[in-house]
Amino acid sequence: MTEPRKEPGAGPLRVVVDLNRCQGYAQCCYAAPEHFELRGHEVLFYDPTPPAGKQAEIARAVQACPVRAISFDMGSVS
Amino acid sequence: MPHDTLFAEVTDPANRANPYPLYARLREKPVSRQSDGSYVVSTHAAIRSLIFDPRLSSEDLPPSQRPPTGNPFKDWIVNPIKNRVVNAHRPLIFRDPPDHDTLRGIVIEQFTIPRVRGVHREVEGIVGDLIDKVRGRSEICLVEDFSYPLPVMVICRLLGVPEEDEEQFQKWATVLATALEPDSRGDEKQRHATATAFDAISDYMRGLIREKRKNPADDMLSGLANPESGKPAMGDVDLIASAILLLVAGHETTVNLITNGMLTLIRHPQELERLREDPERAPRLIEELLRYEPPVHFRTRKALGDIDIAGITIPAGASIVLLFAAGNRDPARFTDPDRFDPDREDNQHFGFGGGLHYCLGAPLARIETEIALNALVRRLVAPRLLEDPPPYRPGASLRGPEKLGIGIERIA
Numbered sequence: 144m145t146e147p148r149k150e151p152g153a154g155p156l157r158v159v160v161d162l163n164r165c166q167g168y169a170q171c172c173y174a175a176p177e178h179f180e181l182r183g184h185e186v187l188f189y190d191p192t193p194p195a196g197k198q199a200e201i202a203r204a205v206q207a208c209p210v211r212a213i214s215f216d217m218g219s220v221s
Numbered sequence: 222m223p224h225d226t227l228f229a230e231v232t233d234p235a236n237r238a239n240p241y242p243l244y245a246r247l248r249e250k251p252v253s254r255q256s257d258g259s260y261v262v263s264t265h266a267a268i269r270s271l272i273f274d275p276r277l278s279s280e281d282l283p284p285s286q287r288p289p290t291g292n293p294f295k296d297w298i299v300n301p302i303k304n305r306v307v308n309a310h311r312p313l314i315f316r317d318p319p320d321h322d323t324l325r326g327i328v329i330e331q332f333t334i335p336r337v338r339g340v341h342r343e344v345e346g347i348v349g350d351l352i353d354k355v356r357g358r359s360e361i362c363l364v365e366d367f368s369y370p371l372p373v374m375v376i377c378r379l380l381g382v383p384e385e386d387e388e389q390f391q392k393w394a395t396v397l398a399t400a401l402e403p404d405s406r407g408d409e410k411q412r413h414a415t416a417t418a419f420d421a422i423s424d425y426m427r428g429l430i431r432e433k434r435k436n437p438a439d440d441m442l443s444g445l446a447n448p449e450s451g452k453p454a455m456g457d458v459d460l461i462a463s464a465i466l467l468l469v470a471g472h473e474t475t476v477n478l479i480t481n482g483m484l485t486l487i488r489h490p491q492e493l494e495r496l497r498e499d500p501e502r503a504p505r506l507i508e509e510l511l512r513y514e515p516p517v518h519f520r521t522r523k524a525l526g527d528i529d530i531a532g533i534t535i536p537a538g539a540s541i542v543l544l545f546a547a548g549n550r551d552p553a554r555f556t557d558p559d560r561f562d563p564d565r566e567d568n569q570h571f572g573f574g575g576g577l578h579y580c581l582g583a584p585l586a587r588i589e590t591e592i593a594l595n596a597l598v599r600r601l602v603a604p605r606l607l608e609d610p611p612p613y614r615p616g617a618s619l620r621g622p623e624k625l626g627i628g629i630e631r632i633a
């Protein structure tokens with residue numbers, strides 16, 4: 144639910160999935176397959192610090208999650 | 222108007238263009254008993270709690286024990302043409318665990334990420350061709366010229382239906398479109414037409430499966446027909462039912478989303494302009510469409526036991542209506558719910574349902590709609606509605622315009 148802050152972050156993105164909320168709908172895996180992977184239909188693996196250039200893809204995953212389990216921001220600029 | 226006849230008003234085609242005020246009244250009671258004995262669930266919180274509740278069943282009685290409903294998808298057993306015993310023809314959308322989960326798992330295996338994402342270029346090609354076809358015209362019908370043909374072509378390519386048969390598929394899809402409409406009745410003639418189409422498409426699928434066993438290709442039907450050893454597989458009857466379900470469930474729904482999308486964008490010209498300038502707005506805008514004008518307004522379930530919720534008891538055996546489109550406009554969950562706002566945060570809508578039966582085709586529908594809307598706003602120059610509101614099809618659940626006349630300056 145966290146929207147990316149607008150300043151152009153040089154650092155990696157920070158992604159957090161609330162795994163208690165996650166219902167394994169796998170919508171994030173279709174939206175950003177390099178960064179989210181569902182193993183055995185149940186356990187979600189994800190990349191907590193994708194590179195800054197992947198923002199659009201990560202945003203898609205955030206939007207697509209039916210239970211809004213994913214949040215992300217641009218990480219620290221420093 | 223008494224509260225317990227509100228849902229009858231919802232199903233009345235006279236209210237199709239704007240059912241939302243009725244939904245607002247229904248939400249005054251999160252769960253309300255209607256005069257026909259059904260229970261309508263209309264707030265976001267109540268839908269959310271029930272959609273995960275295992276006491277809600279999607280399954281009907283076995284087909285042979287069921288009184289005819291007039292809905293051929295369910296009445297296969299009383300098929301007036303051949304009456305063949307297809308008690309087993311039970312698509313997974315009308316089934317409960319454990320069978321539902323087994324079948325869904327097998328079908329999902331075929332929705333591989335490369336396959337679904339790989340459809341991108343194919344969809345762009347189809348979309349481009351469809352728009353090219355209306356070049357030179359100053360008026361189009363978005364449904365007929367664009368939204369209607371697209372989803373069938375896409376699912377045919379994914380399933381592995383040969384291109385030369387797509388036209389025939391298009392015709393079957395049109396006849397079968399009402400199959401998932403809970404309140405579809407139809408006269409004898411329509412039932413006959415639907416049953417004929419079901420027979421024809423089943424025979425066709427049977428043949429195609431045989432073909433895919435002889436010459437497997439990289440498509441979903443080949444995958445389903447030739448399971449890897451050791452993996453769960455389904456029998457041919459379930460396979461045919463699943464293939465037909467993919468066609469039917471993904472058809473009118475996607476048509477509606479694309480059509481509602483353009484209708485909503487033309488009604489909100491600023492948003493149309495913003496999307497034209499920034500195609501990356503599409504994913505959020507589509508989620509907002511799924512909330513604001515969802516293609517599926519409600520689904521029905523049966524109570525397997527007494528269910529206490531929101532101060533009343535839904536008795537075992539009662540029919541339950543999950544009114545997704547009302548939950549989507551619940552002011553207790555969404556700020557300013559009647560406003561179309563693609564920048565909305567925390568947009569947890571029921572556009573694709575939720576729980577066990579959450580739309581299996583959602584990733585595909587999102588891709589199709591994104592490419593379609595982006596191409597339409599880019600290429601239809603100065604679009605305006607010829608009629609607002611447009612005429613709607615009679616269905617109250619799969620609700621969408623029957624036609625959408627759009628006047629344009631030209632095609633870019």
Ligand code: HEM
Pocket residue numbers: 279313314315325376466467468470471472474475478515516517520521571572573574575577578579580581582583585586
């Ligand atoms: C915008 C387009 C679409 C919308 C709005 C939509 C909506 C829905 C909804 C609300 C459900 C839940 C039904 C229930 O709870 O009873 C559902 C289920 C389903 N949808 Fe979709 N759908 C769309 C596109 C598609 C496509 C393209 C496909 C196939 C390729 C598809 C296949 C299915 C299937 C197989 C189910 C049943 C899943 C189950 O019972 O486990 N849908 N859809």
Ligand code: SF4
Pocket residue numbers: 160164165166167168169170171172179181187207208209210211212213
């Ligand atoms: S889309 Fe959401 S619920 Fe589904 S797997 Fe990803 S994080 Fe979990």
